[in-house]
Amino acid sequence: MTATLPGRAERTLMEGSEALVRASIAAGCKFFAGYPMTPFTEVLEHFARLLPEAGGTCINAESELEAVGMAWGALATGERAATGSTGQGLSLMQESFSELTLAELPMVVFNMARGQQDYFQATRGGGHGDYRHIVLAPQDVREGVELVQLAFFLADKWRNPVLVYGDYLLAHTQEALTIETLQFPELPPKSWAVDGTKSGSGLSGSVTPLGVSKHGQPSFGQEGKAQYIATKTPLMEREVRVETGFLDDAETVIVTFGSPAKFVKYAIKQLRADGHRIGYVRPITLWPFPYDTVRDAAAGARRVGSFELSAGQMVDDVRIGVSGQAPVTFIGGVSTDHSGFGMGRMLDVDVIRDRILALHTDRELPVIPGYEEFTYALAPHQQEAAR
Amino acid sequence: MSTHTPRGPVLDTTVAPAAARIVEALRPELLLTQEHHMCPGCGEPLALRGFLDTLSEMGVAQRSIAVAGIGCYTSFSGTMDVDLVQALHGRAPSVATGVKRMKPDAVVFTLQGDGDMVNEGLQEVLHTAARGEQVTCILLNNGVFGETGGHMTATSVIGQRTKNSLDGRDAEYHGYPILIGDLVSRLEGAAYVARGSVHNAGAVARTKKMFRRAFETQVERRGFSFVEVLTMCPTGWFVPTADGPGYMNDTLGEVHIMGELKVDGVVRTTDELRIENEHRQHEIEAALARGGLDT
Ligand code: SF4
Numbered sequence: 250m251t252a253t254l255p256g257r258a259e260r261t262l263m264e265g266s267e268a269l270v271r272a273s274i275a276a277g278c279k280f281f282a283g284y285p286m287t288p289f290t291e292v293l294e295h296f297a298r299l300l301p302e303a304g305g306t307c308i309n310a311e312s313e314l315e316a317v318g319m320a321w322g323a324l325a326t327g328e329r330a331a332t333g334s335t336g337q338g339l340s341l342m343q344e345s346f347s348e349l350t351l352a353e354l355p356m357v358v359f360n361m362a363r364g365q366q367d368y369f370q371a372t373r374g375g376g377h378g379d380y381r382h383i384v385l386a387p388q389d390v391r392e393g394v395e396l397v398q399l400a401f402f403l404a405d406k407w408r409n410p411v412l413v414y415g416d417y418l419l420a421h422t423q424e425a426l427t428i429e430t431l432q433f434p435e436l437p438p439k440s441w442a443v444d445g446t447k448s449g450s451g452l453s454g455s456v457t458p459l460g461v462s463k464h465g466q467p468s469f470g471q472e473g474k475a476q477y478i479a480t481k482t483p484l485m486e487r488e489v490r491v492e493t494g495f496l497d498d499a500e501t502v503i504v505t506f507g508s509p510a511k512f513v514k515y516a517i518k519q520l521r522a523d524g525h526r527i528g529y530v531r532p533i534t535l536w537p538f539p540y541d542t543v544r545d546a547a548a549g550a551r552r553v554g555s556f557e558l559s560a561g562q563m564v565d566d567v568r569i570g571v572s573g574q575a576p577v578t579f580i581g582g583v584s585t586d587h588s589g590f591g592m593g594r595m596l597d598v599d600v601i602r603d604r605i606l607a608l609h610t611d612r613e614l615p616v617i618p619g620y621e622e623f624t625y626a627l628a629p630h631q632q633e634a635a636r
Numbered sequence: 637m638s639t640h641t642p643r644g645p646v647l648d649t650t651v652a653p654a655a656a657r658i659v660e661a662l663r664p665e666l667l668l669t670q671e672h673h674m675c676p677g678c679g680e681p682l683a684l685r686g687f688l689d690t691l692s693e694m695g696v697a698q699r700s701i702a703v704a705g706i707g708c709y710t711s712f713s714g715t716m717d718v719d720l721v722q723a724l725h726g727r728a729p730s731v732a733t734g735v736k737r738m739k740p741d742a743v744v745f746t747l748q749g750d751g752d753m754v755n756e757g758l759q760e761v762l763h764t765a766a767r768g769e770q771v772t773c774i775l776l777n778n779g780v781f782g783e784t785g786g787h788m789t790a791t792s793v794i795g796q797r798t799k800n801s802l803d804g805r806d807a808e809y810h811g812y813p814i815l816i817g818d819l820v821s822r823l824e825g826a827a828y829v830a831r832g833s834v835h836n837a838g839a840v841a842r843t844k845k846m847f848r849r850a851f852e853t854q855v856e857r858r859g860f861s862f863v864e865v866l867t868m869c870p871t872g873w874f875v876p877t878a879d880g881p882g883y884m885n886d887t888l889g890e891v892h893i894m895g896e897l898k899v900d901g902v903v904r905t906t907d908e909l910r911i912e913n914e915h916r917q918h919e920i921e922a923a924l925a926r927g928g929l930d931t
Contacts, residue, residue: 279738280734280737280738282734306737306738308733308737310730311759311763312759312763314727314730314759314760315727315730315733315759315760315763316730317730318723318724318727318729318730318731318733318734318760319730319731319733319734319737320734321721321723321727321730321731321734322703322721322723322730322731322732322733322734322735322736322737322738323734323735323737323738324734325721325731325734325735326734326735326738326739328738330734330738344724345724345727348724352722443701443719443720443721444701444719444739444742445698445699445700445701445719445739445742445743445744446698446699446719447719448666448697448698448699448700448701448717448718448719449665449666449692449697449698449700449717449718450698450717451668451717453668453716453717453718453719453720454719454720455713455714455719455720455721455722456720456721456722457713457720457721457722458722458724459710459713459722461711461713461714462714463668463714463715463717464668464669464671464714464715465668465669468714
């Protein structure tokens with residue numbers, strides 16, 4: 250549902266999914282294929298409704314495997330294209346994600362994740378081989394609109410897939426906003442794309458993840474191709490984006506990303522008002538991870554905490570960044586709603602503030618209200634091992 | 637510096653010998669080179685020539701795009717003078733869908749083997765056909781994974797010996813072969829479905845007509861089109877090169893019967909094709925018994 254707010258004709262109230270889709274269209278996305286899965290489903294719905302109006306095509310793919318294949322084909326013709334799902338659906342697409350990188354196809358992928366448990370999947374990938382995807386993690390819809398357009402630009406700039414990491418909140422929160430088309434530096438024409446017009450000319454082209462080319466044209470070989478792709482990695486690392494706050498005199502530094510970062514930042518503001526020297530680092534790109542920023546932030550701090558709604562994934566990158574300069578504590582946890590689709594009890598400013606304060610004052614992390622009654626019975630031999 | 641005096645007759649190596657010129661003259665227009673990495677007796681190059689020449693003859697070569705699967709035929713991707721998108725194993729029909737939706741005026745076809753299409757990506761070809769996607773899927777069916785060295789596929793016939801069905805494909809243990817053309821022809825979106833072969837000159841000529849009808853179906857936007865071609869794989873069948881065509885006729889050819897399975901909305905099953913063929917065979921035999929065939 251969209252409605253124009255009275256007196257603010259230029260702003261429209263829309264849910265995150267629609268905003269991300271409108272931003273994609275503003276960026277020139279011409280093709281989308283997807284398979285419904287909560288909380289990604291609405292992204293597909295809005296593409297299905299809005300993309301044809303804008304002269305594009307949205308296919309309700311019969312499976313995630315086929316969705317990513319269709320977008321692959323569309324990209325090979327030089328058009329901007331995207332697919333998406335939740336982390337679960339993206340698991341099915343991993344073979345393609347890794348090979349798309351070798352084929353240098355600029356795919357934009359939406360992960361409307363069920364929580365933050367797909368950090369490893371997004372930044373390490375579940376596919377085979379040496380590859381990296383740029384991962385953008387907006388904290389809210391407004392930033393999502395910007396980062397989606399950046400995603401299409403960066404994908405073309407590096408000829409590399411770019412993933413937009415969202416969640417239930419990003420997909421479903423309604424915000425009043427304007428979709429402004431952002432301007433990016435001009436990129437060269439896609440002379441690598443195929444459209445059939447060079448067939449029969451002796452100069453036909455191919456788009457392939459393999460190290461082969463057309464007869465008579467220079468060919469990489471499999472090894473050469475993988476080596477060439479690897480040379481792009483350190484260059485793409487320069488695309489790192491990060492937000493920081495209150496770091497100057499911070500004794501405690503919290504690292505946090507995505508929608509929960511907004512809650513963390515709010516809690517830190519409250520704690521600051523009470524005189525606690527706490528600051529934060531918010532990676533906007535999960536890959537490349539802002540290791541240098543985390544390193545500098547940790548240099549003057551006594552402790553570093555990683556807050557994420559998972560069993561602890563980003564904390565690995567935080568540790569790499571901190572490099573032993575201060576103890577790193579994981580202060581997040583697994584927290585979803587009962588269905589597993591949305592956010593759980595931990596996404597609460599009071600809960601988060603208590604955890605940050607406990608870390609800051611070297612106390613044990615408090616038990617979260619509502620989680621204390623859960624008992625998980627380990628098997629006897631496991632209890633034995635735990636002793 | 638010493639002068640070198642050639643011994644024996646001097647051959648002019650700047651021009652090809654007469655025999656090579658004849659071969660060169662027969663090279664399909666859409667082939668960049670006659671070099672290839674296929675085994676002697678492989679049927680896949682025959683199928684390749686069939687569809688490349690068809691594209692040239694129809695005058696659509698300059699707007700054709702191939703989507704290749706993964707198998708021995710993948711090496712054609714570098715030798716075909718056709719714009720090409722390489723797909724992952726089994727995924728070509730979806731990739732072709734994305735290509736065609738963005739380039740609706742192009743003639744888009746996939747090139748897949750039985751391992752690629754009928755094993756790894758069976759749902760892809762079925763969904764693409766059901767969607768009535770305006771593309772042509774070409775299946776090179778030899779009933780074996782040739783590239784891995786001769787292993788059973790979903791189209792291997794009962795009794796077929798492969799490296800992982802050493803005593804022959806046993807229905808009770810390995811299940812039955814899939815007659816993919818029959819599955820495709822039942823789908824509303826499929827407009828033209830045919831099964832050809834390259835085991836003799838007549839079959840090659842018939843198969844070329846099938847390619848033509850399939851591409852025409854696509855150009856006229858009448859729906860999904862499909863051509864399966866039985867191809868020899870003497871290497872994967874472990875038979876002498878020269879025995880390939882005969883072996884194929886007697887094994888795969890007895891199960892995956894050649895013929896048109898769907899034309900203008902009329903479906904004929906593989907069983908019906910078999911009965912028709914037997915009928916024709918009886919007629920021929922009866923006529924011969926009467927003293928000869930009248931034209
Ligand atoms: S293994 Fe079979 S299909 Fe592959 S090139 Fe040799 S004969 Fe042809």
